[in-house]
């Protein structure tokens with residue numbers, strides 16, 4: 001059983017606007033919620049490139065889509081940061097078609113969080129491994145926790161977790177690991193518990209949530225992957241194509257927002273430059289002037305959607321000329 005309710009599915013499909021015959025990348029397959037919907041809409045002449053780092057997600061989705069009789073999906077057990085290579089591999093026959101749509105829905109799935117064999121949850125005792133899949137070293141979380149200097153660990157917990165007790169948590173981890181290495185989620189929870197005040201432990205948000213989130217982001221280099229994915233859009237998207245991104249973390253949302261803003265502008269010189277020297281040309285248009293969030297009804301049914309933020313952009317039709325001339 002792979003349990004995951006797609007977040008803002010209706011809104012994502014509306015902005016993506018898949019048409020029969022389109023080639024579309026779902027960069028974060030997960031439970032296949034988006035992929036299946038898109039595969040139906042693009043029809044037998046279209047195709048979905050479904051990517052995930054997690055082989056469990058891929059295997060589950062292969063079964064589910066076969067049962068649904070969908071044959072227009074190519075599965076890639078890969079990191080979406082390698083999107084350009086994936087598109088080249090898929091369309092190795094030239095000329096390279098460009099994508100009419102691309103969607104990414106960041107973070108981890110409910111199935112991954114609930115899997116008691118994996119180290120994502122502070123509520124389950126598991127080996128300290130927060131890798132999304134085998135393409136990421138399964139020792140990485142353990143190495144970050146046991147080998148990173150306190151100052152660096154504090155930075156990770158504070159930046160990626162937005163945790164105000166980052167320094168004392170990092171110090172407590174260092175004290176614990178000086179006796180023996182921290183190898184399980186429970187040992188990590190205990191170290192965090194020793195570092196935070198009693199009132200923090202009585203709040204609605206579990207006191208280990210932010211530290212676990214930070215370590216997961218660091219383990220999978222999630223912000224670096226997102227930056228690389230965004231940077232590859234110019235190489236893979238077709239003029240008139242649409243990009244839809246859903247994120248759950250303010251740093252990710254900021255990256256997407258700033259990327260869209262920059263690429264939608266004709267000049268990206270610093271404001272104090274008297275004349276433009278960047279020669280930058282806008283190649284996309286922002287479709288979501290204001291960020292889209294889940295409806296109160298969806299949040300009631302699926303509380304996980306509470307922190308989701310959707311942003312979408314259209315690749316300018318004029319981008320054709322620019323890319324043809326490359």
Ligand SMILES: C[S@@+](CC[C@H](N)C(=O)[O-])C[C@H]1O[C@@H](n2cnc3c(N)ncnc32)[C@H](O)[C@@H]1O
Nearest residue numbers: 006028030031032033034052053054079080105
């Ligand atoms: C929130 S889930 C996606 C859920 C999916 N939209 C659905 O409706 O079922 C995120 C998925 O992205 C995958 N993932 C996260 N970062 C990735 C990356 N850099 N490359 C490929 N897959 C990634 C995770 O393994 C997880 O399965």
